[in-house]
Amino acid sequence: MRAGGWPTGIEQLIQEQKRMASLVFPPWEGSLGSIRCGGVFVCYERGKREAGKRGDWGWAASVLIFPDGQTQSFCVEGRTPFDYVPGCLALREGPLLEEALLGLGSLPDLLFVNATARDHPYRAGLALHLGFKLDIPSIGITRKPLLAEGALPGNKRGETSELRIGNQTVGFWLRTQDNKAPLVVHPGYRIDFEKAKETVLFYTEKYRTPQPLRLARQLSRLLRAGMIRPSVLKDNDCDEKRGNC
DNA sequence: GCGACAG
DNA sequence: ATCTTGTCGC
Numbered sequence: 001m002r003a004g005g006w007p008t009g010i011e012q013l014i015q016e017q018k019r020m021a022s023l024v025f026p027p028w029e030g031s032l033g034s035i036r037c038g039g040v041f042v043c044y045e046r047g048k049r050e051a052g053k054r055g056d057w058g059w060a061a062s063v064l065i066f067p068d069g070q071t072q073s074f075c076v077e078g079r080t081p082f083d084y085v086p087g088c089l090a091l092r093e094g095p096l097l098e099e100a101l102l103g104l105g106s107l108p109d110l111l112f113v114n115a116t117a118r119d120h121p122y123r124a125g126l127a128l129h130l131g132f133k134l135d136i137p138s139i140g141i142t143r144k145p146l147l148a149e150g151a152l153p154g155n156k157r158g159e160t161s162e163l164r165i166g167n168q169t170v171g172f173w174l175r176t177q178d179n180k181a182p183l184v185v186h187p188g189y190r191i192d193f194e195k196a197k198e199t200v201l202f203y204t205e206k207y208r209t210p211q212p213l214r215l216a217r218q219l220s221r222l223l224r225a226g227m228i229r230p231s232v233l234k235d236n237d238c239d240e241k242r243g244n245c
Numbered sequence: 246g247c248g249a250c251a252g
Numbered sequence: 253a254t255c256t257t258g259t260c261g262c
Contacts, residue, residue, distance in 0.1 A: 042252080044253050052252075052253065084253075086250040093252065093253095114253090116251050125251065146251045184251090252253050 001134070003102050006094045008081075013091055017124035020132055028137035028190040030109055032202045038064050038108025038136070039212025040097045043220045044080075052084035052092060061219035062100040063212050064108055071215065074103030075223045075230050086146065089115055089126045097130060100216075103231070110191075110199065111138045112213040117186035118170035119148040119163065131189030139196050140186030141213055145171065148184075155179050158201060172197070176204035183208065 007013035042060040044052060058080045064072045076099045082091035093115075101107060116125035117140045125146065131138025148163035153173045163171045163184065171186040174197060187196040203210035209217070222228045 042253080044252085046254060048254060051250095056253090058253090084250095084252065086252085089252055114252065119251080127251090140251080142251050144251075186251090 001102060001107075003095065003099050005133075006098070007091060010085070010088055010091070013088055014122060017090075017120070017122035017129070020128060021118075021123040023132075025132075025190045027192050028110070028195065030137070032199060034067050035109040036064050036066050036106070037110045037112070037199075037203065037212050038062060038101065038104070039112040039210065039214070039216040040100050040130075041114055041213060041216035041220045042093050042096055042100075043217070043224055046224075052080065054081060054083050056080050058093070058096050059220045059224040060096045060100040061216045061223060062097075062104055063215040063219060064104050064106070065212050065215070072105055073215070073219055074100055075219060075228060076100050076103060077223060077230050087121045087125075090129045094126060094130060094133075097126075098134065101130075101134060107134060108136055108212075111136045112203075112210050112216075113138055113140050113188070114142065114213060114217075115140050115186070116142055116146045116171070116184075117188040118168075119146045119165065119184070119186055120170075121147065123170070125186065127186050127188040135189075137190040138188035139191055139199060139210075140171075140184075140188050141200070141210060142184045142186065143181075145184050153182050157204075160197060169193075174200055176200065176210075177208045180208050 113127040117128040127140025
């Protein structure tokens with residue numbers, strides 16, 4: 001599988017988003033605990049106050065967690081080809097995130113992405129887009145909704161509350177740790193709400209952010225800091241060993 | 246026109 | 253995405 005083929009302009013992207021939103025995907029049937037779960041993340045230069053611009057450097061990392069806890073990862077850096085435009089995140093981040101994933105020895109069975117899915121002007125945010133493009137069931141995780149609205153959940157781990165756009169439920173708040181800020185969970189490609197909830201809880205036993213996404217974020221920041229180099233990194237054990245990658 | 250607006 | 257500041261908890 002090769003990288004590329006992303007829309008290169010807003011009109012082209014919107015057309016693709018409308019197409020994806022109109023498709024019906026068969027639900028994924030996998031069992032947590034026996035899958036390779038991935039996370040992918042990109043960070044940008046520190047100290048900038050304005051929204052991202054075309055040409056900004058980005059540092060991306062993907063992480064794959066095996067059932068036995070072993071991990072693999074891949075890091076890549078590059079310039080982003082597009083300004084940040086809400087609703088068009090795929091133009092800015094899609095290509096680099098895909099590159100990071102395709103560098104892994106094998107693709108994940110399930111993927112966490114730092115983006116929305118159905119909570120989107122055309123009901124096809126980057127978490128859905130990336131999963132669809134690579135044919136990997138995907139779950140989006142964000143700090144806040146893009147368009148959806150809904151009350152906050154209770155303060156206990158596992159509590160949820162629906163997020164809707166009009167009458168349509170597009171995602172949900174999920175408290176992953178007692179008394180810590182909830183996350184927005186966006187069921188993406190081939191994932192239903194119940195499975196998304198189970199999966200996020202499975203990967204947040206100890207931390208607020210699902211472990212694959214958390215490790216990918218750590219690695220991308222280490223790459224940005226120059227503490228690790230781009231390309232293959234294998235058998236990392238970053239958890240509890242920050243800076244030891 | 247003005248503010249909001251995943252990352 | 254990123255920064256700042258102060259504050260709380262382990």
